[in-house]
Amino acid sequence: MTGVVGRSVESITGALRTVFTAxxxxxxxxxxxxxxxxxxxxxxxxxALAVMLTRTVAVTLCFGVVTVLLARLSAVPLRQLLARSxxxxxxxxxxxxxxxxxxxxxxxxxxxxxxxxDGGVAYVVLFTLRVGVGVALLxxxxxxxxxxxxxxxxxxxxxxxxxxxxxxxxxxxxxxFFDELQRLVLARNSRTTGQSSLRxxxxxxxxxxxxxxxxxxxxxxxxxxxxxxxGGSRPPSPYSRSRAVDGGDYALxxxxxxxxxxSGVIRWGL
Amino acid sequence: MGPVIEARGLxxxxxxxxxxxxxxxxxxxxxxxxxxxxxxGSGKSTLQLVLGGLVEPTAGxxxxxGETADAxxxxxxxxxxxxxxxxxxFNTTVREDIEYGxxxxxxxxxxxxxxxxxxxxxxxxxxxLDRPPFRLSGGEKxxxxxASVLAFEPDVLLLDEPFGAVDAGYRERILELVTDxxxxxxxxxxxxxxVPEVVDRVLVVGQDGSIAADGPVRDxxxxxxxxxxxxxxxxATVQLFEGILDADDVPxxxxxxxxxxxxxxx
Numbered sequence: 001m002t003g004v005v006g007r008s009v010e011s012i013t014g015a016l017r018t019v020f021t022a023x024x025x026x027x028x029x030x031x032x033x034x035x036x037x038x039x040x041x042x043x044x045x046x047x048a049l050a051v052m053l054t055r056t057v058a059v060t061l062c063f064g065v066v067t068v069l070l071a072r073l074s075a076v077p078l079r080q081l082l083a084r085s086x087x088x089x090x091x092x093x094x095x096x097x098x099x100x101x102x103x104x105x106x107x108x109x110x111x112x113x114x115x116x117x118d119g120g121v122a123y124v125v126l127f128t129l130r131v132g133v134g135v136a137l138l139x140x141x142x143x144x145x146x147x148x149x150x151x152x153x154x155x156x157x158x159x160x161x162x163x164x165x166x167x168x169x170x171x172x173x174x175x176x177f178f179d180e181l182q183r184l185v186l187a188r189n190s191r192t193t194g195q196s197s198l199r200x201x202x203x204x205x206x207x208x209x210x211x212x213x214x215x216x217x218x219x220x221x222x223x224x225x226x227x228x229x230x231g232g233s234r235p236p237s238p239y240s241r242s243r244a245v246d247g248g249d250y251a252l253x254x255x256x257x258x259x260x261x262x263s264g265v266i267r268w269g270l
Numbered sequence: 271m272g273p274v275i276e277a278r279g280l281x282x283x284x285x286x287x288x289x290x291x292x293x294x295x296x297x298x299x300x301x302x303x304x305x306x307x308x309x310x311g312s313g314k315s316t317l318q319l320v321l322g323g324l325v326e327p328t329a330g331x332x333x334x335x336g337e338t339a340d341a342x343x344x345x346x347x348x349x350x351x352x353x354x355x356x357x358x359x360f361n362t363t364v365r366e367d368i369e370y371g372x373x374x375x376x377x378x379x380x381x382x383x384x385x386x387x388x389x390x391x392x393x394x395x396x397x398x399l400d401r402p403p404f405r406l407s408g409g410e411k412x413x414x415x416x417a418s419v420l421a422f423e424p425d426v427l428l429l430d431e432p433f434g435a436v437d438a439g440y441r442e443r444i445l446e447l448v449t450d451x452x453x454x455x456x457x458x459x460x461x462x463x464x465v466p467e468v469v470d471r472v473l474v475v476g477q478d479g480s481i482a483a484d485g486p487v488r489d490x491x492x493x494x495x496x497x498x499x500x501x502x503x504x505x506a507t508v509q510l511f512e513g514i515l516d517a518d519d520v521p522x523x524x525x526x527x528x529x530x531x532x533x534x535x536x
Contacts, residue, residue, distance in 0.1 A: 027400055148366045148373075172360050179356075179404055222357040225324040229350040229358075230418065231374030233342055239369060239379040 030074030032144035037153035039249040044141045046256030053263035089132035148238035168236040272336040273297040280330035290316035292479040305465040308475030309501025322350035346375040349424030355415035359403035371422040389417040408435035425453040466522035492517040
């Protein structure tokens with residue numbers, strides 16, 4: 001599967017597979033990497049909650065700035081953070097974009113009997129921005145903390161086992177999903193010669209999807225056995241990476257508390 | 271001591287109708303070193319998965335340590351290494367993968383840390399511990415998978431082709447680790463040459479999924495007709511001395527063959 005579609009799939013899966021691990025960032029010496037995983041998890045979740053409470057673009061942008069600052073302090077490359085966080089808000093934007101014409105407000109543009117309203121546009125922008133900042137915050141925690149430490153922190157914080165299980169398995173399978181896709185594309189490319197047209201590329205891509213689903217199911221089953229062989233049928237219980245709480249931890253918690261309270265006050269008033 | 275694994279009348283049929291195992295009855299005694307050999311597609315890997323409690327047989331039953339038929343209840347005592355290391359390495363770093371078993375199966379963190387350090391040193395994984403498994407070469411993945419199964423110190427090792435893509439140097443290291451293991455070892459492999467170095471007993475899985483032979487390593491590996499009938503090549507040393515020496519005198523390993531030749535030339 002050569003051509004535009006093949007190259008696109010190959011480069012997208014390669015990039016996603018890489019950003020899903022980000023091992024260099026997690027082992028770097030940065031602000032979030034030095035925090036107790038429980039503190040990081042609670043604080044970043046608190047900040048994400050505060051973002052979800054906001055109802056104005058300005059406040060959401062402030063949280064965006066906080067996210068960028070935390071990323072800089074934690075030696076997280078902004079491009080990598082963006083690559084990891086961009087997909088979800090983009091998909092969200094596609095889903096909510098009809099609201100731009102459905103919500104009431106002053107018409108900004110009229111076409112085909114539909115009017116794009118200022119209220120609609122403001123809603124789409126705010127929604128997408130909130131999702132983007134929220135996802136970037138959650139990505140920060142995964143990028144700066146080894147995944148097993150995140151799971152261990154969730155267990156220590158008494159998050160329901162079922163939820164921890166879902167998070168642990170989803171994360172691992174998401175990684176395997178892209179790994180399998182990239183293998184499949186490489187295997188096909190190795191046996192394909194010449195440049196194919198866009199049309200041929202799409203035809204190949206359709207065939208690839210069917211094979212990919214079957215292979216993913218098969219691989220999922222085999223990896224499931226690999227997990228069970230080492231106690232994977234028991235609740236996730238990685239070793240705790242808790243450490244002594246210090247000033248930086250208190251500062252992060254304080255930031256999260258102020259953010260949640262501030263967002264609540266702005267939204268509902270005193 | 272009784273058998274650590276006792277299987278009776280195992281039959282396994284896949285959903286597409288392929289019969290992978292046919293009425294297999296086998297008992298593995300504590301401390302035994304057993305090799306399960308067979309041609310590609312004979313059902314070795316299926317037998318390993320069924321004995322390891324990872325696949326439910328269509329018929330028959332497996333009992334562990336003479337006390338339970340539930341493999342999950344004794345999971346910390348069974349070390350099952352799957353054939354493909356990619357199915358075994360699913361964490362974000364090699365360290366997390368090696369620690370996964372010990373953490374899930376209740377080993378203390380301190381003991382696990384020491385175990386990881388020891389195995390990483392033995393298998394040349396020290397510089398790879400913080401890398402994601404998918405960035406490793408085939409041989410490195412195989413070594414990481416072997417470290418992962420040895421990490422939680424199971425009593426019984428069920429290893430499916432543990433030497434896969436590793437180079438000669440690390441193959442020797444893995445052989446040493448497996449040989450030094452104090453418990454029971456069951457090796458599933460199509461490579462008969464490695465078998466005499468590790469085991470005392472050999473099971474041959476026939477191409478119909480039944481047990482075609484079960485006996486001491488010398489008896490089975492010098493029965494060249496039996497091996498060829500079941501799609502296997504006898505060990506290279508056996509082929510070399512076939513028809514020249516009696517079955518009882520045929521060297522089974524290269525080092526034995528070398529010693530024999532040196533004796534002859536003196």
